[in-house]
Amino acid sequence: MIFLGGCHTAVILNPSGQIGASEKTIIIVAAILMLIVVLPAIFMTFLFAWKYRESNKTSTYKPRWQFSRTIEITIWLIPAIIITILSILVWITSHTLDPYQPLKSDHNPLTIQVISLDWKWLFIYPKQQIATINQLVLPTNVPIHFRLTSDSVINSFFIPQLGSQIMTMAGMQTQLFLIANKPGTYHGISANFSGLGFAHMNFKTIVATNNQFERWVNKVRRNTNNTLDYQQYEQLAKPTINNPVEYFSPIQSNLFFEIIHKNMTQK
Known part of the structure; x- marks a missing residue:
């Protein structure tokens, strides 16, 4: 999405107004926050598929493994923090970018x-x-x-x-x-x-x-x-x-x- 900003057809990412610029910032911030979860998940999918392939005889084999406190904290805490940040962002911008909210300016509307x-x-x-x-x-x-x-x-x-x-x-x-x-x-x-x-x-x-x-x-x-x-x-x-x-x-x-x-x- 960020790379699309270089395309003239991606007009939402090429704003010419105050509201459009604010919405562009929200889109980019939200995309970056979500990529913090998405990119590692995609990376680990390929990593695990390669590391634990059938032909790899050096990988650790733990058939009775059940629980890891570190993994549990990581996979729950990081998304929870991101959701909290997004919730605060949505709450603030829902009010500041309310379409009925008059815009501050030296000119009369x-x-x-x-x-x-x-x-x-x-x-x-x-x-x-x-x-x-x-x-x-x-x-x-x-x-x-x-x-x-x-x-x-x-x-x-x-x-x-x-x-x-x-x-x-x-x-x-x-x-x-x-x-x-x-x-x-x-x-x-x-x-x-x-x-x-x-x-x-x-x-x-x-x-x-x-x-x-x-x-x-x-x-x-x-x-x-x-x-x-x-x-x-x-x-x-x-x-x-x-x-x-x-x-x-x-x-x-x-x-x-x-x-x-x-x-x-x-x-």
């Missing part, structure tokens, strides 16, 4: 509302009054507060190089805090099978400098005359595969919460 559809992603920037399909643009070093829901089946929102995945469910709202520390273009995916177009339910995540982000927002506002109200949304929500990137502005107020309420009240 940017709220983005996310709706998983068949088979595309809708991103609403309520404060900026813009929305996009299958393209997510983020400023560097600014905490992002994602509010997520689904207007279809259960799905999973995941940008591997930035951090945690989180489920989206109809009639419910989940939350996720992430932060991107390096400008670049990253791959976002659906991490939960959702039907025919699942394999194409990807989106591009562009992390830009703060000035670039502001220019992009102004460009979308200025060059887009495509209002996203509830009526337009109903057309947009129809199933499509490989939906191209689209931009909308302005956005109907509270559209995100209307969609949640609609799915809460459906029978």
Whole structure:
């Protein structure tokens, strides 16, 4: 797993965000701790098979051997210590990496509302009054507060190089805090099978400098005359595969919460 870090496709081990970097550390530490048990076990399997082979006449033969205090202490104490360390690690990181936990920063969080559809992603920037399909643009070093829901089946929102995945469910709202520390273009995916177009339910995540982000927002506002109200949304929500990137502005107020309420009240 550690050697895979040199492969550009092993994106989880090549993080570009604070949460992703913390998760990489956990993966590596946990792998090393487990290898303390696994590697000696594999080594001894081959060692014993070679040393006590039938043709080896010099190996010690003890047919009545039953117990060794040293072996018993070793095989129980070392795994117990490792399990204890892993338990403490899991307890601490379950709280520090809680997806609902706001991230400390000098910048105010940017709220983005996310709706998983068949088979595309809708991103609403309520404060900026813009929305996009299958393209997510983020400023560097600014905490992002994602509010997520689904207007279809259960799905999973995941940008591997930035951090945690989180489920989206109809009639419910989940939350996720992430932060991107390096400008670049990253791959976002659906991490939960959702039907025919699942394999194409990807989106591009562009992390830009703060000035670039502001220019992009102004460009979308200025060059887009495509209002996203509830009526337009109903057309947009129809199933499509490989939906191209689209931009909308302005956005109907509270559209995100209307969609949640609609799915809460459906029978």
